[in-house]
Amino acid sequence: MMLTAPTYLSVEGAYVDLLRLACESPEHRIEARGNAAREVIGVAFQLPNPRQRLPYIAARKANPVFHFAEALWYLAGRRDLAMIGYYTPSMRSSSPDGVNLGGSAYGHALFNPAAGDTVSPFDRVLELLRTEADSKRGYLPVFSATELTSADNPDMACLAGLHLLVREGHLHMVCNMRANDLDCGLLSDVFSFTMIQEYAAVQLGLRLGHYTHTIGSAHVNECNVERVKRVLNEAELRRTRPQFPFPVMPQATGPDTIRRVLEHEELLRTNTARYSADEIRRLGFEVYWQQVLLLFEVYRQIQHDEADTVSRDVLDALLPNLRWLVGRKWASCAAAAEVSAR
Known part of the structure; x- marks a missing residue:
């Protein structure tokens, strides 16, 4: 080529x-x-x-x-x-x-x-x-x-x-x-x-x-x-850089997947719902889309909750690359910054 x-x-x-x-x-x-x-x-x-x-x-x-x-x-x-x-x-x-x-x-x-x-x-x-x-x-x-x-x-x-x-x-x-x-x-x-x-x-x-x-x-x-x-x-x-593979979109992904993910996104955005990592796992999405909802829950906590830190169970459920990024983006996710590059 x-x-x-x-x-x-x-x-x-x-x-x-x-x-x-x-x-x-x-x-x-x-x-x-x-x-x-x-x-x-x-x-x-x-x-x-x-x-x-x-x-x-x-x-x-x-x-x-x-x-x-x-x-x-x-x-x-x-x-x-x-x-x-x-x-x-x-x-x-x-x-x-x-x-x-x-x-x-x-x-x-x-x-x-x-x-x-x-x-x-x-x-x-x-x-x-x-x-x-x-x-x-x-x-x-x-x-x-x-x-x-x-x-x-x-x-x-x-x-x-x-x-x-x-x-x-x-x-x-x-x-x-x-x-x-x-x-x-x-x-x-x-x-x-x-x-x-x-x-x-x-x-x-x-x-x-x-x-x-x-x-x-x-x-x-x-x-x-x-x-x-x-x-x-x-x-x-820097002498080294973080090495994180990005996951593959599931083959079952289609318009209905996008619609369902956005239904939960709206619930989180409007603070109508709040999810633990385990509750997100039980929603019926593949891991790829669970990660997206975990990110939206992280942002819900940053925007709507008064706590100084994001709940550790949600941060720990994120893939290492996403944990690394949110740990450097927001002080309330600082615990994620401890994750070492793989």
Whole structure:
């Protein structure tokens, strides 16, 4: 196979290299809509194993709760702030009406029928790939030219589209971004899009292929440069890095799974329910999805309970990689930081 983009064992390597490129060797210094940034144009990378979608850099404090919430929000085809605004309140400023999001609600464009259709673009593409395995037409556009009609559009899609390609029993994906904030947006985008890729592979009964991420404007905002320098410094100085495999999405995963997980997510988000680790095990989900609900329970305790620490039984039930991340993200989960890398 001829490679046209550098490859990385995990998203972490691509993240660090692109941060270094934009911060230390920018092609341009721009100030679009008042946001000063350092920019490189036309970059790409490839992940042969798209499941390695999380970085383990203490200075970055990646948030696995938000990553899973956003991916599920996309997979459910939603655009409401009620859910996603709970996990990242800053997104509320991008809503034109305070109720829904616009262009950044990628799942709404992918998983809901377009006007005049009864089937979603995602399901149309799966239908195509089931009948024409070598097709080049499996493209899912997200960015719309109509988004340009409003000069003050507060929420224009950064994702141009996702291209699904079946080759030799594998489902590959190429993502086209018109722009990517390398510090704030890249990690969550890659996490969600590779989850969508894996979900599609499960629906088609195919093995997970490689993921290619292409960016038109790859940039780091000047206001975040100091944090980026701390990330780069940690990556430069450490002799070893945590090694955590990411689990495989169960083959039984389908729309009903997403719906059921989100039913419990809403109960936790609204503090209507609270779960112990044992109660989550008894809900009938496979271990993969139990982990997601454990994360949502962690966040429920952080948001709604007055205790200084998250319950140890929930933290101990998390997989080591998720425990490592939450232990560095929140002081109330500090016990998790004691978990050694494997």
